[in-house]
Structures are given as C-alpha cells and as structure tokens.
Amino acid sequence: MLQRRGDKTGGSVIIQIDRCDGHITLLGERRDMSGQRIWMALGRDLIVSAQDAAAYLEKAVKQDRDVWVLSVESQTDWPPLNAPLDDALLKSGFTA
Numbered sequence: 001m002l003q004r005r006g007d008k009t010g011g012s013v014i015i016q017i018d019r020c021d022g023h024i025t026l027l028g029e030r031r032d033m034s035g036q037r038i039w040m041a042l043g044r045d046l047i048v049s050a051q052d053a054a055a056y057l058e059k060a061v062k063q064d065r066d067v068w069v070l071s072v073e074s075q076t077d078w079p080p081l082n083a084p085l086d087d088a089l090l091k092s093g094f095t096a
Helices: 050-063 087-091
Strands: 002-004 013-018 023-031 037-041 068-073
Touching: 013 050, 023 050, 050 068
Parallel strands: 013 068
Antiparallel strands: 002 068, 013 023, 023 037
16 A cells, blocks of 8 residues: 655655554665665664654655655565565565
8 A cells, every 4th residue: 555655756665564463564675786676674673663663754754755655464574566685684584
C-alpha cells in the first residue's frame, strides 16, 4: 500500500514491512559500488517496534520531502521488487 507519495521524477523509496506482531522492518533503496540498485536495512536494527519505525519515517520525510513510503504486511522476509539485497542484510538473517 502506498503510505506516502513522493516526487514523480525522483525521491528515494522506503519499504515498511509490517511483520504483523507489532514489529517493523524498514528497507531503503540504495546503489552499490557498481551502481546496481540494492535494498538495505534502515536504522541500527533490522526489526524495530512500530513506534521506532514511525519515528524513523518522520525524520526521513523531514530530511527528504521527495521520499516514497510503501507499506506491506508480511510475516516472513522477502526481497521487495526486483533488486538484490545488501550483503549485510543477508548476513543479518533476512531471508528470501
């Protein structure tokens, strides 16, 4: 579900995965060293409380008014869209 509409021609993308247990995983779209699009965990922890996720998103929107926020519910991890996951995210236990 589209939670926040960003700029039509730009803006970063954040995916909020609601784990259906009061916890959230936030993923951000980034580029790796080769320029390939990847997804990285945002914040210090892979899984955060809903309150911490809301606070992170509030700060992110203040810093970048063009940001898009997509929200999905999933009890399992999965790589969103068609971009690979960051190595650190995979090593943290995030599963496809």
